[in-house]
Amino acid sequence: MIKLMAWQTELTxxxxxxxAVQEFAEFGGAGCRVDRIAKRAGISKERLYGYxxxxxxxxxxVLRQELARLAAAVPLSDEQARDLGEYAGRxxxxxxxxxxxxxxxxxxxxxxxxxAVVDELGRAGYYEEKVAAVARAQRDGYxxxxxxxxxxxxxxxxxxxxxxxxxxxxxxxxxxxxxxxGRGDAAVPGEEAVVAMVxxxxxxxxxxxxxxx
Amino acid sequence: MIKLMAWQTELTxxxxxxxAVQEFAEFGGAGCRVDRIAKRAGISKERLYGYxxxxxxxxxxVLRQELARLAAAVPLSDEQARDLGEYAGRxxxxxxxxxxxxxxxxxxxxxxxxxAVVDELGRAGYYEEKVAAVARAQRDGYxxxxxxxxxxxxxxxxxxxxxxxxxxxxxxxxxxxxxxxGRGDAAVPGEEAVVAMVxxxxxxxxxxxxxxx
DNA sequence: CCGAACTCCAACTGGATAGTTGGATCTTGA
DNA sequence: TCAAGATCCAACTATCCAGTTGGAGTTCGG
Numbered sequence: 001m002i003k004l005m006a007w008q009t010e011l012t013x014x015x016x017x018x019x020a021v022q023e024f025a026e027f028g029g030a031g032c033r034v035d036r037i038a039k040r041a042g043i044s045k046e047r048l049y050g051y052x053x054x055x056x057x058x059x060x061x062v063l064r065q066e067l068a069r070l071a072a073a074v075p076l077s078d079e080q081a082r083d084l085g086e087y088a089g090r091x092x093x094x095x096x097x098x099x100x101x102x103x104x105x106x107x108x109x110x111x112x113x114x115x116a117v118v119d120e121l122g123r124a125g126y127y128e129e130k131v132a133a134v135a136r137a138q139r140d141g142y143x144x145x146x147x148x149x150x151x152x153x154x155x156x157x158x159x160x161x162x163x164x165x166x167x168x169x170x171x172x173x174x175x176x177x178x179x180x181x182g183r184g185d186a187a188v189p190g191e192e193a194v195v196a197m198v199x200x201x202x203x204x205x206x207x208x209x210x211x212x213x
Numbered sequence: 214m215i216k217l218m219a220w221q222t223e224l225t226x227x228x229x230x231x232x233a234v235q236e237f238a239e240f241g242g243a244g245c246r247v248d249r250i251a252k253r254a255g256i257s258k259e260r261l262y263g264y265x266x267x268x269x270x271x272x273x274x275v276l277r278q279e280l281a282r283l284a285a286a287v288p289l290s291d292e293q294a295r296d297l298g299e300y301a302g303r304x305x306x307x308x309x310x311x312x313x314x315x316x317x318x319x320x321x322x323x324x325x326x327x328x329a330v331v332d333e334l335g336r337a338g339y340y341e342e343k344v345a346a347v348a349r350a351q352r353d354g355y356x357x358x359x360x361x362x363x364x365x366x367x368x369x370x371x372x373x374x375x376x377x378x379x380x381x382x383x384x385x386x387x388x389x390x391x392x393x394x395g396r397g398d399a400a401v402p403g404e405e406a407v408v409a410m411v412x413x414x415x416x417x418x419x420x421x422x423x424x425x426x
Numbered sequence: 427c428c429g430a431a432c433t434c435c436a437a438c439t440g441g442a443t444a445g446t447t448g449g450a451t452c453t454t455g456a
Numbered sequence: 457t458c459a460a461g462a463t464c465c466a467a468c469t470a471t472c473c474a475g476t477t478g479g480a481g482t483t484c485g486g
Binding site: 030120147171 | 241242319320323344368388411
């Protein structure tokens with residue numbers, strides 16, 4: 001008989017995981033503190049080690065779970081791929097609502113980007129699907145063929161998410177210099193602007209484009 | 214009489230600073246190790262503390278010096294602002310040749326992005342100049358006016374530099390999944406693609422645009 | 427009610443690391 | 457040749473932090 005896990009164990013585990021996501025997103029792998037995670041979760045450190053083994057394993061777990069979810073978070077059907085700008089807008093909105101995941105992605109990139117990364121094959125699937133959808137939209141004349149599908153996806157992701165990687169530059173760019181000891185807010189680029197930029201860059205080259213008509 | 218600094222002191226200092234740039238770029242503020250910096254520089258740790266005080270001060274120094282240089286690195290005259298794509302290409306090339314500085318920028322963004330940042334006012338100047346140049350190019354009809362100058366600059370910087378923030382995603386996007394224990398290379402987007410994307414998004418809206426003709 | 431598993435907590439260990447110190451050696455200007 | 461300051465180096469201290477342990481309280485199934 002399999003143990004039925006009555007009790008709160010699943011909840012406890014989840015609380016720890018959630019706290020870890022927040023902590024890692026805020027401080028990264030090198031800057032985070034196990035004690036802080038436990039305190040944040042309201043769970044004893046002993047439990048954390050009981051469930052996850054060690055900090056490294058917990059980090060890996062967090063990355064695997066959250067970044068796979070992130071890659072799959074904003075779907076892209078063939079239909080939708082015909083207006084990449086709209087898609088970029090949705091990606092931007094998603095990131096704005098879940099900035100922690102975006103930061104997680106960047107920590108992973110800076111701290112471990114050189115090595116093979118957690119669940120690389122699995123995550124690759126999500127991106128491949130989207131690139132393929134874009135390629136089909138190009139083939140059918142809804143998007144320019146003068147830029148590769150992968151590079152169009154690159155542009156979408158970069159434009160929709162760069163602000164979280166360098167918020168200080170965004171603040172400077174928009175002229176919102178942080179004055180007293182105030183915590184400068186995110187300074188996300190305007191959604192309409194991102195939508196417009198991606199549309200303009202991806203629109204078919206001339207004549208009877210099918211997009212928008 | 215001012216002390217003339219004969220001796221190698223300036224060189225010693227510079228070696229330490231250079232090593233610190235490399236170390237910080239590689240590991241960030243939380244992950245770097247003072248001993249490693251000293252060893253990398255071939256200078257004793259004692260000297261490092263003699264010159265810079267402590268790790269925090271050294272980090273601040275590195276950020277101030279290198280990131281101000283980075284902001285000023287790729288100039289943008291009014292003339293050049295008329296072809297933003299070409300400018301994006303230059304920025305990309307610069308980043309590709311000095312990836313350490315780009316990583317420095319991202320570490321700063323992730324670790325300290327929320328707070329007011331080193332030399333924010335000084336650095337703002339460099340960006341303001343460029344935004345202003347773009348705005349003039351828009352006013353004169355060389356670039357679309359449908360996207361704000363600041364947001365166009367945002368796009369240029371994001372497209373030219375995002376790859377270093379999330380190299381793992383770039384690797385996945387381009388299908389170059391890291392196989393053995395191999396250190397996956399940077400997977401920088403193609404320069405022509407970036408140039409093309411920025412040109413397409415910034416081209417004047419219709420009719421007698423002055424660009425490229 | 428009992429035992430097993432869950433939980434807490436505080437104290438502890440061990441290793442890594444920031445920063446210091448003292449003494450030896452070398453460089454340079456006078 | 458001398459003094460001052462630059463450099464090295466190895467050892468040292470103090471702290472921080474990951475991970476462990478033991479004991480006590482709690483909650484469930486039976």
